[in-house]
Amino acid sequence: MKVFYAHSATSSREQTDQEVRMLKDFLTDRTHQKVRVRAGRDDHRNNWKGDWDTWQYNVIHRVDMTTRKPVYDIFVVSGTHCGRATANILRLAISEGRPVFWWSGSNPGNLYKVRGVEDEDPEDWTAGWRIVRDQPKQVPLPFEGNPMP
Secondary structure, eight states: OEEEEEOOTTSOHHHHHHHHHHHHHHHHHHHOSOOEEEEHHHHHHHHOOSOHHHHHHHHHHOBOTTTOSBSOSEEEEOSSEEOHHHHHHHHHHHHTTOOEEEEOSSSSOOEEEEEEEEESOTTOTTTOEEEEEOOOOOOOOOOTTOOOO
């Protein structure tokens, strides 16, 4: 499984590297598959051609030259807010029907489906968009008046 990790642009290299390792371990433990995680910063460094819109589009649509399969199988983000580039990548992935998940940032951790991205402050290009994700479902406890199903 090939994963694009959309981290904060303000994260240090050390922090991002640690998060990539934790995410890889978390997904490997959950899926029992070989997992490769690429940080957005690394994808940007290797594939930036001078245009933000083109790079964002290519993150979603780039294919392996040999297999012709998409370079990324899933897209993962953490935190409550994101910047403009991440918001655009997530929106495009969702609109294309690609799997997008929010990760709690720990191992063990939680993974929830991302439903969308909402503008909060588009003038803040580093954190002006709120990530909308599924909420955890609470199972009713067997108390008086609420018997177990």
